[in-house]
Amino acid sequence: MTPTILSLPNLNQIATAHRLIQPYIHRTPILTCETLNRMVGAQLFFKCENLQKIGAFKIRGAMNTVLTLTEAEKQRGIGTHSSGNHAQAIAYAGQLQNIQAHIVMPNNSPQVKKDAVQNYGAKVYFCEPTFEARQAKMQEILQKTGAEFVHPYDDYRVITGQATCAKEIYEDLEDLDLLLVPIGGGGLLSGSALATQHFSPHTKVIGAEPALANDAYESLQTGIRHPPKPPVTIADGLRTSLGEKTFEIIRDHVSEIALASEENIIRAMRLIWERMKIIIEPSCAVPLATLLEGNVSNFKGKKIGIILTGGNVDLANLPWLSSLNQQ
Amino acid sequence: MTPTILSLPNLNQIATAHRLIQPYIHRTPILTCETLNRMVGAQLFFKCENLQKIGAFKIRGAMNTVLTLTEAEKQRGIGTHSSGNHAQAIAYAGQLQNIQAHIVMPNNSPQVKKDAVQNYGAKVYFCEPTFEARQAKMQEILQKTGAEFVHPYDDYRVITGQATCAKEIYEDLEDLDLLLVPIGGGGLLSGSALATQHFSPHTKVIGAEPALANDAYESLQTGIRHPPKPPVTIADGLRTSLGEKTFEIIRDHVSEIALASEENIIRAMRLIWERMKIIIEPSCAVPLATLLEGNVSNFKGKKIGIILTGGNVDLANLPWLSSLNQQ
Numbered sequence: 001m002t003p004t005i006l007s008l009p010n011l012n013q014i015a016t017a018h019r020l021i022q023p024y025i026h027r028t029p030i031l032t033c034e035t036l037n038r039m040v041g042a043q044l045f046f047k048c049e050n051l052q053k054i055g056a057f058k059i060r061g062a063m064n065t066v067l068t069l070t071e072a073e074k075q076r077g078i079g080t081h082s083s084g085n086h087a088q089a090i091a092y093a094g095q096l097q098n099i100q101a102h103i104v105m106p107n108n109s110p111q112v113k114k115d116a117v118q119n120y121g122a123k124v125y126f127c128e129p130t131f132e133a134r135q136a137k138m139q140e141i142l143q144k145t146g147a148e149f150v151h152p153y154d155d156y157r158v159i160t161g162q163a164t165c166a167k168e169i170y171e172d173l174e175d176l177d178l179l180l181v182p183i184g185g186g187g188l189l190s191g192s193a194l195a196t197q198h199f200s201p202h203t204k205v206i207g208a209e210p211a212l213a214n215d216a217y218e219s220l221q222t223g224i225r226h227p228p229k230p231p232v233t234i235a236d237g238l239r240t241s242l243g244e245k246t247f248e249i250i251r252d253h254v255s256e257i258a259l260a261s262e263e264n265i266i267r268a269m270r271l272i273w274e275r276m277k278i279i280i281e282p283s284c285a286v287p288l289a290t291l292l293e294g295n296v297s298n299f300k301g302k303k304i305g306i307i308l309t310g311g312n313v314d315l316a317n318l319p320w321l322s323s324l325n326q327q
Numbered sequence: 328m329t330p331t332i333l334s335l336p337n338l339n340q341i342a343t344a345h346r347l348i349q350p351y352i353h354r355t356p357i358l359t360c361e362t363l364n365r366m367v368g369a370q371l372f373f374k375c376e377n378l379q380k381i382g383a384f385k386i387r388g389a390m391n392t393v394l395t396l397t398e399a400e401k402q403r404g405i406g407t408h409s410s411g412n413h414a415q416a417i418a419y420a421g422q423l424q425n426i427q428a429h430i431v432m433p434n435n436s437p438q439v440k441k442d443a444v445q446n447y448g449a450k451v452y453f454c455e456p457t458f459e460a461r462q463a464k465m466q467e468i469l470q471k472t473g474a475e476f477v478h479p480y481d482d483y484r485v486i487t488g489q490a491t492c493a494k495e496i497y498e499d500l501e502d503l504d505l506l507l508v509p510i511g512g513g514g515l516l517s518g519s520a521l522a523t524q525h526f527s528p529h530t531k532v533i534g535a536e537p538a539l540a541n542d543a544y545e546s547l548q549t550g551i552r553h554p555p556k557p558p559v560t561i562a563d564g565l566r567t568s569l570g571e572k573t574f575e576i577i578r579d580h581v582s583e584i585a586l587a588s589e590e591n592i593i594r595a596m597r598l599i600w601e602r603m604k605i606i607i608e609p610s611c612a613v614p615l616a617t618l619l620e621g622n623v624s625n626f627k628g629k630k631i632g633i634i635l636t637g638g639n640v641d642l643a644n645l646p647w648l649s650s651l652n653q654q
Contacts, residue, residue: 315647320642
C-alpha cells in the first residue's frame with residue numbers, strides 16, 4: 001500500500017464533509033421516467049445536480065474546501081482558473097463565507113459566465129485562452145495575494161465534497177446495481193467511486209465519456225494518463241483530462257468507462273429535456289447516451305443511478321434547434 | 328347552506344383520492360431559488376407538477392376519476408374533448424386501467440399532441456377548431472359508445488384529484504402564508520382552495536391570471552361568470568373560463584385573483600428556466616409574474632407556495648428565443 005492510498009478520503013471524511021456542506025446546498029431530488037426506462041430496458045434513477053445551487057454539483061467540492069480552510073487561509077483568499085461551473089462554485093462559496101475569490105478566466109469566456117462569477121463578488125482576471133496563459137496568470141495572482149489554489153478536480157478536498165452526492169443517492173436508494181457518472185477531470189467520478197466503496201459496496205461504478213474525448217478510456221486501457229483530446233465534443237464539461245489523484249482512484253475503483261457518440265449525446269439530451277422537463281448541460285446526457293448505444297456491460301433489467309451534473313447551458317443555442325425548425 | 332355546497336369534496340374524499348392515486352403519480356419535489364427570493368422579496372416554494380407523470384398535474388384528476396368508476400362504466404370507456412394536458416391525462420389513465428379513452432381534438436392541434444394521445448392507446452376523433460364542433464363531435468361519440476364524459480375541470484372527481492397537489496404541499500410545508508395557483512378553468516385552483524381549507528386553513532389561496540385572459544378576475548368582481556377572452560395570451564393553458572362548479576368554489580374560498588402582463592409572464596418563464604433549470608409551460612409562469620409585477624396583496628417577506636402546473640411546451644418555439652439571438 002502506497003502513501004497516496006493512505007491519504008484517500010475515507011468514510012469519516014466524506015460523512016463530515018456532508019454534514020459541513022449540508023446547510024449550504026440543496027438536497028437534490030432523484031427523478032424517474034417510465035418512457036426512458038422502457039427505451040433503455042432498465043430502471044433509471046436520475047440524481048438532479050442540475051437543480052443544485054449554482055446549477056451544478058461543483059458547489060459540493062468548493063464548499064467543502066472553503067469550510068475546511070484555516071482562519072489564516074480564509075484571510076488570504078482562494079483562487080482558481082476555470083471558465084465553467086467550478087469558477088462559479090468557488091466564487092459563490094467564497095461569497096457565502098466572506099472569503100475573497102480570485103478567478104482566472106480565458107478572455108473568450110461567454111459574457112454570461114463572466115457576469116455570474118463577478119456577481120458572486122469574485123475578482124476576475126482575464127488571460128489568453130491557452131492552458132499556459134491560464135497557469136501563468138494564476139501563478140502571478142497566487143504569489144501576489146497568497147490565496148489558496150483550489151484545483152477543479154485534482155484536490156482531495158474537492159473530491160471529498162463531490163463524494164457527498166453519491167452518499168445522498170445511497171441514502172435514498174439502497175439497491176442500485178450500477179452508478180453512471182460523466183467523466184471529465186474525474187473529480188465527481190472518483191468521489192462517487194469512494195463513496196460507493198463505503199456506502200454501497202455492491203454497486204458498480206461506471207464512467208461515461210464522449211467517444212470524441214475518450215482520454216479517460218484510453219488512460220485506463222493503457223495504465224498511463226492520456227492528455228486531453230481536441231475540444232470537439234458537444235459535451236464541453238468533459239473536455240478536460242484526468243488528474244494524478246483522480247486517475248489513481250478511478251484506476252483502482254471504477255470498473256469500466258463507457259463511450260457515447262455525439263449523435264446519441266444530443267439525442268439523450270433532447271430526450272431528458274422533452275421527457276423529464278429539466279434543463280441539463282450536454283455533459284449530463286453522456287451516461288444515458290452510453291445506455292442508448294448499448295455500450296455498458298450487462299445493464300438490461302438493472303437498477304441504474306445516473307448523476308445529472310449540471311444545467312448551465314445557453315438556452316438560445318440548443319443543438320437540436322435547427323433540426324426541429326425544419327420539421 | 329345550499330345543496331351544492333353539501334356535495335363539495337370534503338377532507339375524507341381528498342385523502343381517499345390521494346391514497347388511491349399515489350401508486351400512479353410522482354411525489355413531485357418542491358424547489359427553492361435564492362435569486363428569485365431576492366428578486367421578489369419573499370420566500371418562494373415551487374411545487375413541480377411539470378415533473379409529474381404526463382408532464383402536468385392533470386393526471387391527478389384523471390386518475391382519481393378513472394379509479395372511482397364502476398366496473399360497468401369502465402367497460403363503456405371514458406371520453407373528453409381537449410387539445411391539451413387533460414387529453415393526455417385521460418388517455419394515460421385509461422391505458423393504465425385498461426379502459427378505452429375517446430378523445431376529441433381540434434384538427435389543428437400540434438402533431439406532437441395528437442401523437443402523445445394516440446401513443447397512450449386512445450381513440451382520437453378530429454373536429455373543426457370551434458367549441459360547437461367539439462361539443463357536437465363529443466356528444467356523437469358518447470351516444471355511440473356510452474362512454475363516461477370527464478370534463479377537464481368542472482367535475483368534482485377531477486377537482487378532488489387536483490386537490491391532492493396542495494395536500495402534498497401542506498404535508499411538506501406547514502407554515503405557508505400564501506398559495507399561488509394559475510387559473511384557467513379553475514380545477515386546480517378550486518381543488519387547492521378546498522385542500523387548504525382542510526389541511527392549512529391559515530394559508531390564503533390566490534389565483535394568478537393573465538391580464539389578457541382576466542375572465543376569472545371579472546367573474547369574481549361582478550359575481551357573474553364571464554365568458555373566455557379572445558385566445559391571445561401566451562399562457563395558452565389559461566385561455567378557458569370558469570365552470571359552474573369551479574366558479575362557486577373559487578367565489579367562496581379564494582381570497583384574490585392577481586393579474587400579470589404578457590411581458591412579465593415571458594420574463595418569469597425565462598427566469599424559471601434559467602435560474603431553476605426546469606422546463607415549464609408559459610401558464611406556470613403567471614404566479615411568479617404577478618409577484619414580479621407587485622400585484623399580490625401584502626406578499627413581502629411571506630412564505631409563498633407556487634404550483635408549477637406543467638412542462639409540455641414546444642422546445643423549438645420559445646418566446647425569448649428571437650430576442651436572445653439578437654444579443
